[in-house]
Amino acid sequence: MLCGMLIQHQKSHTGERPDQCMECGRTFTEKASLHQHQNIHTGQPPYQCTECMKSFTHRAGLYYHHQKGYTGERPYPSTECGKSCFTESSHLMQHHKSHTGVHPYQCTECGRNFTERSSMH
Numbered sequence: 001m002l003c004g005m006l007i008q009h010q011k012s013h014t015g016e017r018p019d020q021c022m023e024c025g026r027t028f029t030e031k032a033s034l035h036q037h038q039n040i041h042t043g044q045p046p047y048q049c050t051e052c053m054k055s056f057t058h059r060a061g062l063y064y065h066h067q068k069g070y071t072g073e074r075p076y077p078s079t080e081c082g083k084s085c086f087t088e089s090s091h092l093m094q095h096h097k098s099h100t101g102v103h104p105y106q107c108t109e110c111g112r113n114f115t116e117r118s119s120m121h
Contacts, residue, residue, distance in 0.1 A: 006105075006107070006117060009107055009109075010107070010108070010109055011029040011030075013107075013109040013110065016029065017029050019031050019033070019034040020034070021034060021037055021038060021041075023038070023041045024041070036057055036058070039057055045057040047059050047061065047062040048062070049062060049065055049066065051066075064087065073087065074086060074087055075087075076088065076089050076091070076092040077092075078092060078095055078096065078099075080096060080099040081099070083095070094115070094116060097115040097116070098115065102115065103115050105117045
């Protein structure tokens with residue numbers, strides 16, 4: 001069974017773009033991209049900080065804005081290079097892969113290798 005991100009990446013090779021914006025007709029390979037695009041028609045990003053009223057197009061953007069901007073917490077330093085700007089352990093783990101040079105995920109269409117499955121789109 002193929003991972004959802006691999007399927008999305010493979011659509012870039014087939015040209016499949018099943019999700020269409022009803023406002024302008026632009027097409028997308030995934031619904032999430034369509035929803036993000038539709039924000040340009042409304043003029044207002046959907047996620048807003050209640051502290052400073054700054055708006056974000058992604059929920060993750062608002063989350064990291066709060067985590068970095070208000071708490072300053074970065075509890076996950078890299079033992080490889082000393083970089084200490086990681087707010088989540090998963091980001092540190094992804095960063096550590098950059099030190100190993102290992103790229104275990106390969107696109108079956110173009111042969112390109114990736115360190116993360118989610119990078120293949």
